[in-house]
Amino acid sequence: MADSPSNPARRRFLTGAATAVGAVGVGFAAVPFLSSFQPSAKAQAAGAPVDVNIGKLSPGQMTTVAWRGKPVYVVHRTERMLEILPRMNDRLRDPDSSVASQQPAFATNIYRARQTHERFLVIVGICTHLGCAPTYRPEVAPEDLGEDWLGGFFCPCHGSKFDMSGRVYKGVPAPTNLEVPPYVYVSGDLIRVGGTEEDAA
Numbered sequence: 087m088a089d090s091p092s093n094p095a096r097r098r099f100l101t102g103a104a105t106a107v108g109a110v111g112v113g114f115a116a117v118p119f120l121s122s123f124q125p126s127a128k129a130q131a132a133g134a135p136v137d138v139n140i141g142k143l144s145p146g147q148m149t150t151v152a153w154r155g156k157p158v159y160v161v162h163r164t165e166r167m168l169e170i171l172p173r174m175n176d177r178l179r180d181p182d183s184s185v186a187s188q189q190p191a192f193a194t195n196i197y198r199a200r201q202t203h204e205r206f207l208v209i210v211g212i213c214t215h216l217g218c219a220p221t222y223r224p225e226v227a228p229e230d231l232g233e234d235w236l237g238g239f240f241c242p243c244h245g246s247k248f249d250m251s252g253r254v255y256k257g258v259p260a261p262t263n264l265e266v267p268p269y270v271y272v273s274g275d276l277i278r279v280g281g282t283e284e285d286a287a
Contacts, residue, residue: 133280140206141275148222150211153279157211157219158267159239160277167224167250168204170236171196174249177234179256180263188214189266198251198266208277209252210265211239218243220264224250239264 133154143149143162150157175181183194197204213220220239227233231240231247239248247255252264270281278285 135278135280135285137272138208138277138279139275140277145205146224148224151279153267158279159207159209159211159222161207161209161222161250163205163207163250167237168197171249171251174236174253177255178249178253179261181253183253183263185262188263190268193266196251198253198263200269200271203271206277207251208266208269208279210267212265213241213243213246213260214254214262214264215241215244215246215258215260220246220248 136151136153136158138149138151138158138160140149140160140162143160145162145164146167148159148161150159152158180188181196183189183198186194189198192200195201197207198209199205199207211219218241220241223231223235223240224237226236228235235247236249238250239252241247241260244259246258246260248260248264249255252266254260254263267279268281269277269279270283270286272278272281272285
C-alpha cells in the first residue's frame with residue numbers, strides 16, 4: 087500500500103524532514119554558545135592595544151591612531167624640538183609632570199617618553215580643559231601664535247597651549263598636561279599603545 091511504513095519513498099521523506107528539523111535545532115542551540123566567544127561589550131569598550139609602525143615616520147611628522155575611542159598622537163620629534171624643551175620650563179604649569187595620573191611612571195621626565203626613545207612622543211590628543219582635540223603646531227613663531235611660540239599643540243576651542251612634550255602652559259584654561267597612555271616598544275619600529283611590559287621587545 088502507498089502509506090505502508092515499509093514504503094521507501096515515505097521513509098526517505100520522514101528521514102529528510104527529521105534531519106532538517108534537527109539541523110535547525112542545533113543551529114539555534116549553537117548561537118548562544120558561539121556568541122560567548124565574542125568579546126563582551128565591556129571588553130570592547132575597554133579597548134584592545136593598538137600597534138603603530140613608526141619606521142616610516144619622518145622627523146617632524148605626526149600620525150594619529152584610535153585607542154579606547156580616543157585619538158592618540160605619535161610624533162617623531164626633531165633634534166631641534168628636543169633641544170628646546172628645557173627652555174620651556176619657566177612657561178609651564180607642570181614642567182616636571184608632577185600630576186602622576188597624566189602619565190605612566192616611565193614618562194615622568196622632560197621628554198615624557200621612554201628612556202632611549204626620547205624622539206617619539208605618544209600622547210592622547212584630548213585637551214584637558216573640555217575635551218577638544220589640540221592641533222599639532224610644530225612651526226616656530228607662526229603669525230597667529232606669536233613670536234614666543236616654539237612649537238607644540240594648540241587647542242583651538244579655548245586657546246590652551248602645550249609644548250612639544252604635551253606639557254601645559256601657565257595661564258591657559260587647561261589644568262594639566264596632556265595624558266601619556268601606557269605603551270611599549272614591541273620592536274625598534276613598532277609601538278604598542280595600551281601594551282604591557284610583557285609585550286615589550
